Amino acid sequence: MGDIDLISAWEVARGQPPVWRGVTILAAHGAEAPQLFGVGAREAGVLAVYRELIGERLDCEAHCDTCGERLEFSLTPQDLAAPSGAASPRVDVDGWTVTVRVPTTEDVAWAIDQPDPNAALFRRCVVAAARNGVEPPTGCLPAFVRDACERRLDELAPLANVDVELACPACGQAGRAPLDISAFVLTALHQWVATRLNEVARLCHAYGWAETDVLTMSRWRRRFYLAQLGEL
């Protein structure tokens, strides 16, 4: 997929509900049916796009919960990598056996419109449940079983639930801040898109080419022609 697809996708994604943005970027990058990826795989894919386009460093910022100080920090994709040893989708707790699956973006988008989104999404994540081999009549699980399943879902999709440990240099408070990978990448892509369009503007101006012609060129050729202008 070329830059023209990614720039168009970025424009579309900015106007979408947050849940769909990563899917739009992945589709433009050539992924097949990314709306059906588990949310952890989706975030891994979005992170891979970031690494390809921008690099190996994630410059982030957050605000201290206690004093409001702005905190800047850098991460690498390795800092966010899943712990080794894949978790099992089967949860065994106190006679209960539950098989779970990580929700897809379609599941999450559907659940947002339900009266109780969290409960609705959780029901979608339960593939099978039984207590001592017998299925519960209503499909309802006790709270402690549900908690165990929620923890397992977090383990199965760690990139969908990233928390970063932070220590505030101003007040000393230590805490954790969530990092939404899709949102982070969308923000970072803004600068990437602006840089590409700046190149397009310079080339169109210098050579009289059309925007589409410049954007469908390889990045290498664009850099070559810019270098000819003495601008690199």
Ligand SMILES: [Zn+2]
């Ligand atoms: Zn602070």
